[in-house]
Amino acid sequence: MEKEELKANQDALERRAKKKPSAKNNKLTMVPLYCKGCGLCVHICPTGTLQLYDDPKNKFGASVKIDAPDFCIGCKMCELQCPDFALFVNYEEEKKEGGQ
Amino acid sequence: MEKEELKANQDALERRAKKKPSAKNNKLTMVPLYCKGCGLCVHICPTGTLQLYDDPKNKFGASVKIDAPDFCIGCKMCELQCPDFALFVNYEEEKKEGGQ
């Protein structure tokens, strides 16, 4: 990870530190095959739920991980911002409900 | 000549009728080779000095003639408007004076 990504992680942790775990049990789904480790989701997540990590299996060197799922408030900012369709919020659940 | 050209001639004659011959002895030079008989000079001349005529020797069928040279006031409107460098006003004279 480069310094910008490290900073994004750090910032996320700081944001997380200011929050409490969410009441709702939001479910985050990752598609590791598509994740390019860009960090945009980490950067945007208001609750600091996500973290980047060095991932030798990712050809770009890093992937995202759902570091603190219980902090997720289900705002879907991360899903919206992910350029690679690698992150979904409450995907299965909403499917059952018949789509958004 | 088509009706527009006949009208231009007519209009010119009407303008001329309202004028008197000019005091100055202006000299008009025609380059028959270049004149295409478009009538723009006839149309623009404020004193009705010029007239179009059917000219079988002109490949476009008409040429301009200096019909009433003494009415010319030397305003050079015709020279300016002629698209074909076929009409000059006081050309030699000004040459002698060393150009305009």
Added chain:
Amino acid sequence: MRDYEKYIRYRTFPTPWCPGCGDGVILKSIAMAFAELKLDPDDIIVIAGIGCSGRMPTYFNTNTLHTTHGRALTFATGIKLAKPEKLVVVVSGDGDATAIGGNHLIHAARRNIGIKMILINNGIYGMTGGQVSPLTPPKFFTETTPYGNIEPHFRIRMLLSAAEASFVARETVNRLAQLKQVIKKSFLHKGFSVVEVMSNCHVNLGRRNKMKSPLVMTEYIKDITMSMADFEKLSPEEQESKYPLGIFVENTQRPEYTDLYYNQIVPAAQQADAKGGK
């Protein structure tokens, strides 16, 4: 499955873009606009020229066409005139749309033909490795402006308004909700529309200008963009390097080209024909 995933051709994934490239975000917002309008994928065609952005059609599960550099609008014009009832979307990079393709852009605008253009302004030739584009900001370093760019950039909203475009808007990859909304509006507009999207090529523009991470470059885009109201508060000098956002032109009065053709010229011709004459 998300509604918008219906419009995505996962079989061709992953996308070829760099990590964090704005193109993926735009891909998604267009798909979301399709979904919100509940369009049949077969009633849509997405067309692009050549460039990183030009690769986008491959990833839509609609009819898609990857054409030649700068000419997507010409193919689109043929398709729209052939099938006026289809949604004809053109995706074009800034180089594609305004360098080699600038003429087609102003002519499509002038004709007001009902093509929906998404103009991805990352201020650089991404695909070919970072040469200056007509939308590269002044003074920026690129592979072909090693001493800084001396050419002014087009201001798309000005140029297109002057070219008679009937719908002109600008959004950024940072404002997904608004972006999707504006794209949707443009799809509903009858004539030619252009949505300029400020996007990040951190790899080829950012890298040479101290913004090599998407995280930094998207922040830069946030800095230089603002609402029209905020923009108007700036001095002319300050405005020079800023980009207002929103819908700048939305003229619903101007007739759309294929409409005019089929509903005015065709009847006129048929009438003239019926009257006979020689």
Added chain:
Amino acid sequence: MRDYEKYIRYRTFPTPWCPGCGDGVILKSIAMAFAELKLDPDDIIVIAGIGCSGRMPTYFNTNTLHTTHGRALTFATGIKLAKPEKLVVVVSGDGDATAIGGNHLIHAARRNIGIKMILINNGIYGMTGGQVSPLTPPKFFTETTPYGNIEPHFRIRMLLSAAEASFVARETVNRLAQLKQVIKKSFLHKGFSVVEVMSNCHVNLGRRNKMKSPLVMTEYIKDITMSMADFEKLSPEEQESKYPLGIFVENTQRPEYTDLYYNQIVPAAQQADAKGGK
């Protein structure tokens, strides 16, 4: 001999234009502008694309270049950049400049390269026998709009202002004195300049629209043109079919392209070189 005749290549006369064609008038006014500036004919180059207007260079006794359709500005760009001290004049028809050549036009404007363009707007493709052009007024009949033109026309002064042009003016073939004056001013301007000249193609536009004589068509041009002051008194609807005259843009602040190149980029590069570095 008139001063301006020095700039005329009589050996190639007569000109190939129809009787009364505005092109001859424009030829003369450009020559008069040269004369008033007392330029050495060898310090001038006149370049044109293809069209009736495109034939103009042949008749100037300066350096002259008859290029390809729509591309005169590209050749001119090469020449101006090679020889910034020369007066580089481009003469271009409306089709040449705004149909096939539209892209080069907006890019020359954007760069503000010191080329002086005379854009002859006769609203038609004269040379090829009267097909619609991007400047043909709406509803007009042409060889390819037998049921009337449904395409809006570009408004050059708008388009070029938006394309960042630093000098934009319009005159007509009826106002020789003003035309010559504006052309002269444009020659003295440092950056890119466009003087749009409303001209008469009575043969190919007039004939199909009840104005087959130059005498009628020049009157029509008088009718549709007016000073900016008069124009501004009109309602927007009335403005639609009228053309204001005068100088619309004259921005002396914007640096000229070759100036920037030789006086900013070249020293910067040489400095970088002197400093060494890898």
Added chain:
Amino acid sequence: MSQRKVLQGNIIIAKAALAAGCDFFAGYPITPSSEIAQYMSKEMPKMEKAFIQMEDEIASLGACIGASLAGKKALTATSGPGFSLMQEHLGFAVMAEVPVVIVNVMRGGPSTGMPTKPSQADMMQTRWGTHGDHPIIAVYPAFSDEIFSETVRAFNLAEKYWNPVIILLDEVLAKAHMDVEIPEPGSYEVYWEKTHEISDLNIYDRNIGENPPRIDFFHSYPIHIDSLEHDAHGWPSFDAKTVDKMQKLRMEKIFYNLDDIIKYKEYFLDDAEVLVFSFGISARSALAAVKMAREQGIKAGLFQALTVWPFPRAALQERFKKTKKVLTVELNMGQMKYEIERIAPPDVKKQTLLRANGLPFSPGEVLETIKEFVK
């Protein structure tokens, strides 16, 4: 019943195109082809067909390809300078396998050249003008009835082989008014294949030599068309084996079907001592010359190529078994003569009559050359 009418060559093309089902025209005016666009602008709206004048030739061919992919039979018409500008998009049509018909009314070249003068100097450009390996079909009518029939055939070939087809026409004939037989609809073939049903979007999946099926947009299975090299789905692929196959698919659809594509006419060849090889306006000079030669007892014959690309190699080689002299007559500085040099056996003597000054050959000039040659 059909009837002999008087029409300008350009108008015959336009009428034949409409008869062949052309329902889309995009073009940019250029001498000496503009009448085609002009006629279309008047007639097509009456038939609810689309006509548009584009901003240039690049845009014109782009629009035609787009319309074709949307199910239309598309035509554009141009001349040398415009044809040069179309080369990039010609390559697109080859790559994506898109039927489109392009008329090139040749004029004097190079560059702006002599817009009002005839020439046959775009022969090789027609074959090789765009970059990369590409198959091309080009027809070249010379007589009025051929202008009609070859135009119809051009559309049929484009549809059948899913490839651009070029119609070459001489300036002389484009501008001339002449008697022509416009056949009754139904008396000639108009090829139109229904859009093909596909599975798995495998739009380019077929065997080498097979004709591509008609597959276009808006048929309930959204497809992808690409200017990049692609696989059977049309998706970009640079895999060497895939590319190999795709390149061959594109080339061989033409070369497996030469019998269908190649057309020519033979006059007085059965006992000919000298074969005059020609096409277009020069073939008309040559035909007159051959007839004059026959009157003078000289055994001359004419091979008039109607399909110029692919080159009618086999038919000529058959003739060269017996006829040992070949005279190539073309209005250029030597182009198709290279093909003759290439395919004629060494025991066949080769002679040329070439010129590129804007004047067509008179029959007398051709006759003189024949006489010199048989001496």
Added chain:
Amino acid sequence: MSQRKVLQGNIIIAKAALAAGCDFFAGYPITPSSEIAQYMSKEMPKMEKAFIQMEDEIASLGACIGASLAGKKALTATSGPGFSLMQEHLGFAVMAEVPVVIVNVMRGGPSTGMPTKPSQADMMQTRWGTHGDHPIIAVYPAFSDEIFSETVRAFNLAEKYWNPVIILLDEVLAKAHMDVEIPEPGSYEVYWEKTHEISDLNIYDRNIGENPPRIDFFHSYPIHIDSLEHDAHGWPSFDAKTVDKMQKLRMEKIFYNLDDIIKYKEYFLDDAEVLVFSFGISARSALAAVKMAREQGIKAGLFQALTVWPFPRAALQERFKKTKKVLTVELNMGQMKYEIERIAPPDVKKQTLLRANGLPFSPGEVLETIKEFVK
């Protein structure tokens, strides 16, 4: 003293161009040629030379021609799609007789094709891509030192014959970093003719076969240059006799000077049983193969064309007197093989090794084909 350096192929071209006096570059980026423009954008301002990135390839060549007419040595660089777009202006340069050098780094075609893969599929387009009859000079270096020397030669030929010259380069070599000997300035010819004095503005007045003199703008006698066919003054003329002469002047300046223009290399040909004909990257495969063949006792030799247009006909025909087998190796589906078919006598057996899938031939593949062929 000269020194072996490591440079990318594209950069060798750029350096050689500067060494040859190139003082104007206008271009538009395209893979795999962009490094040439990039290098020029950095180096040319240092030397007070002009660099400009234009809005497209049409504009780029237009600007180069303009600059050339204003006394500069101009270069542009592109690849297939851009080269197709340049065809109209290439014709202008031929018509007006303007020296200009165009680099075409070939990539897989047609259309967008395979931008990152090598191919030799623009050979015929290089010769015939623009409309009308036109002379073309094209050089095609294969080894690093040749990239330098042929680039210098391209500028010299352009200046001498007042004609566009095309430098073909392989994607493989454009992108490769390799050892190269950059010769000392002064150790190679840099042709530069002083602008000619003329009387009566008769800028095109000369005898057939003569080189045109350098005449350009801004030399105290204002001249006219035209894309229309023209007379000795450059003024438009369609007079048949004048046109005839002008067409010949343009063509024959090349064909009267083949000895000066044509360059090739011969390896192991003196006793060869099989002549391998090749160029560019394929010639490098072939050279390796020929050496391997020799080791195995097979008498193979290589004819490497450095000038590909005009075609080195005479030199090859000389070889065909003794060597009766010719193998054409080219990375396309058959292009220069047509030239070989045309010029090789019938007793010479012809074989080809062709491919257009983005992979260069390995020496082993060429060797196998040679072995098959000599059997």
Added chain:
Amino acid sequence: MMKIEIRYGAVGGQGIITAGALLVDIAVEMENKFAIESPTYTAAVRGGPTKVDVIISDEPIDFPHAQAIDFFLCTDQKPYDIYKERLKDDAIVVVDSHLVRELGDTRNWKVYHVPIINETKVGAGNVVLTSVVSLALTQKMTNVISYDNMVAHIKHWAPKGSVEMNMKAIEVGMNLIK
């Protein structure tokens, strides 16, 4: 076999192109002949010398330009000079008496000097009608089409309101050479 070759020469040329086209129309559509009209322009945009060749035959026509001209009508000196080639020894030549003055060697031609342009203006009222005057002259001198067909065709072809003018033009043409 009947085959007549006709050439018109003029400056500008719209008139003779029309004359040729009319001739071909009548020959083909009313008299069942084979026919072709091919115009040749020169460089000048407007007013350059133009020729129009018309061939009418009862067999299909191979080469569309005239090779052995039976009838040559020319209204200007320059086109006369350029296009007087390929005339038969006994060709009929009609020239405008005002505009073609230098005829050079006229071999065995039957040459008529008539004031075509002037008479058209005076007699038919508009120089545009030179086309019809030339057509009538051709009909009269060559008989290649019938007079009745010519009249019928012109009546049909002429725009409403101008039929009379056109008939006058025919009269002018028929009376120019007595």
Added chain:
Amino acid sequence: MMKIEIRYGAVGGQGIITAGALLVDIAVEMENKFAIESPTYTAAVRGGPTKVDVIISDEPIDFPHAQAIDFFLCTDQKPYDIYKERLKDDAIVVVDSHLVRELGDTRNWKVYHVPIINETKVGAGNVVLTSVVSLALTQKMTNVISYDNMVAHIKHWAPKGSVEMNMKAIEVGMNLIK
């Protein structure tokens, strides 16, 4: 005659292109060899498999792609699968132990599994330095260039301020295989 053929495989590829270029620079400019580096890309814009062939010889090189590879260094599975062709039977093969897992038939190759990427990050501090690490590995395993020249060249080539990092990268490379 000395001739060594080296191949690098990776995804993305900027690192190995640099490694190859450095190798060629040193061989030619410091050791007077002939050398060429030629990269091959695939379709994907970013992150596609890339190979770089380097040939170093004391004679001029005919064909620029490797034909009989002495040394193959590969940091990813996909390029390994595609580009493992044309290796000599006794080639030296170095693969990233994390990223290349399936080796298939390794014939008589001397195969080394080492955590190239990881060690670069950890040891040199930035994955960009894979280029220098790969270069050092190559030097060590093939001796095709001298260690001293390598160090001298990298010192000269490295941007001011990053020389130390680069020296560390060399160390990492030299120590990856003991």
